[in-house]
């Protein structure tokens with residue numbers, strides 16, 4: 001039987017959707033057919049894929065007829081409404097939204113960490129939050145080497161993490177400020193991001209945390225299978241186009257020298273070490289690449305068995321499209 005799959009990309013015109021097309025083409029994913037779906041706003045648009053122009057079709061309940069694999073990146077509302085139609089049509093759904101991530105019947109998968117969980121799917125597999133995927137790829141080798149006791153993380157999240165329109169808003173506002181000295185009012189992001197940053201990603205929840213910070217705690221616990229792990233996140237939006245960065249401090253069960261941690265990172269799949277004087281990972285160098293880059297690895301001054309490090313990962317690739325395609329490749 002042919003391995004080629006009939007694939008639909010839901011949200012194909014978006015930031016993650018565009019990256020899906022790039023990743024499917026680059027990795028030569030075995031395609032029998034490819035259907036591009038988006039909202040009625042995109043009717044009539046055509047998108048380039050592997051040298052061809054494909055039409056964008058409107059998402060409808062029967063758009064999944066004859067589809068084996070549906071890659072969703074159109075937000076939680078669309079996923080909640082349409083994933084069941086895809087599953088009913090016989091497709092496996094890999095969803096990028098937060099709609100199903102904490103459902104105990106839905107695997108939440110980072111292939112380098114818990115691929116086996118994907119085998120228990122009942123039609124839907126959830127792709128984790130972008131900042132969480134990058135963090136977990138680096139936490140796993142430390143968990144294996146010395147046990148994890150607690151995690152404190154601050155993120156520096158790119159505009160594209162809030163979608164295509166947020167990235168365009170940052171570009172337009174930066175141009176307007178430089179050329180005209182005028183700061184336009186934001187329409188997509190909660191504040192103007194040009195030459196600015198703000199400590200809010202997603203909406204506020206309980207105890208002064210935000211939903212993004214809650215996701216980082218809850219999803220990390222599920223992926224690493226550590227249901228009580230304390231994970232304290234502060235998520236910050238920064239005027240970077242692409243790539244999330246994170247400053248991480250961990251307390252471990254047993255002591256691990258920075259040199260041993262570096263070795264663990266070097267051996268870990270999906271991680272690359274960029275650590276020296278003066279080398280460290282930065283978004284401009286990591287954008288468009290697959291692994292999460294780790295540097296500034298050092299002993300903690302706050303925790304007895306502690307380490308600090310810095311990571312940068314392309315959240316549109318490993319934080320979203322690439323991770324989902326890797327899941328699909330392994331099904």
Ligand SMILES: NC(=O)c1ccc[n+]([C@@H]2O[C@H](COP(=O)([O-])OP(=O)(O)OC[C@H]3O[C@@H](n4cnc5c(N)ncnc54)[C@H](OP(=O)(O)O)[C@@H]3O)[C@@H](O)[C@H]2O)c1
Nearest residue numbers: 011013014015016038039042073074075097161163164320
């Ligand atoms: N951006 C990231 O770095 C990132 C990382 C991980 C996960 N995610 C998640 O991935 C999802 C997509 O994010 P994004 O950044 O790609 O957003 P985006 O750039 O705003 O794209 C949204 C996509 O969804 C489509 N869409 C919106 N409403 C729709 C509807 N009612 N019916 C059909 N299609 C609809 C849009 O189509 P139109 O163009 O026709 O409006 C567009 O293709 C979100 O759940 C997000 O949380 C994003």
